[in-house]
Amino acid sequence: xxxxxxxxxxxxxxxxxxxxxxxxxxxxxxxxxxxxxxxxxxxxxxxxxxxxxxxxxxxxxxxxxxxxxxxxxxxxxxxxxxxxxxxxxxxxxxxxxxxxxxxxxxxxxxxxxxxx
Numbered sequence: 001x002x003x004x005x006x007x008x009x010x011x012x013x014x015x016x017x018x019x020x021x022x023x024x025x026x027x028x029x030x031x032x033x034x035x036x037x038x039x040x041x042x043x044x045x046x047x048x049x050x051x052x053x054x055x056x057x058x059x060x061x062x063x064x065x066x067x068x069x070x071x072x073x074x075x076x077x078x079x080x081x082x083x084x085x086x087x088x089x090x091x092x093x094x095x096x097x098x099x100x101x102x103x104x105x106x107x108x109x110x111x112x113x114x115x116x
Contacts, residue, residue: 006031007108010101014094021097022084028097028104029053029081032074035111036060042115053078065114073107 006027013024036056040047045063049055054075061071080100083091 006034007101007105010104014097014101017094020089021092021094022089024097025080025084025092025100028100029077029085032077032104032107032111035108036074039065039111039115053081066110070107070110073103077103077107 010024010027010031013019013027014021033053033056036053037051040056040059043063043065045059047055047059057066057071057074057078060066061068066074077100080091080096083089
């Protein structure tokens with residue numbers, strides 16, 4: 001699974017003290033986006049807007065595949081990923097990246113349950 005490979009890379013980035021935490025944060029977002037896209041395709045759902053983490057989250061919530069809380073968690077992860085991707089590094093820290101890695105792992109687990 002692609003997201004599993006990405007999460008291995010996230011852990012390596014977090015272990016490398018010379019790598020900025022933004023790298024791990026962006027990769028967490030990519031892993032979630034990839035997993036959401038795979039779920040949407042597996043379920044035969046149609047996305048009517050530009051593909052993004054937010055659009056995928058909205059569609060999964062609309063289809064009642066994820067809870068309101070899971071949607072909020074995914075939106076929070078998306079905001080942090082966007083901050084990292086757009087150079088808003090003042091919001092980022094190694095601790096936040098570590099917490100995001102944990103949250104991403106939980107969300108990926110939930111998404112994989114929905115593919116069964």
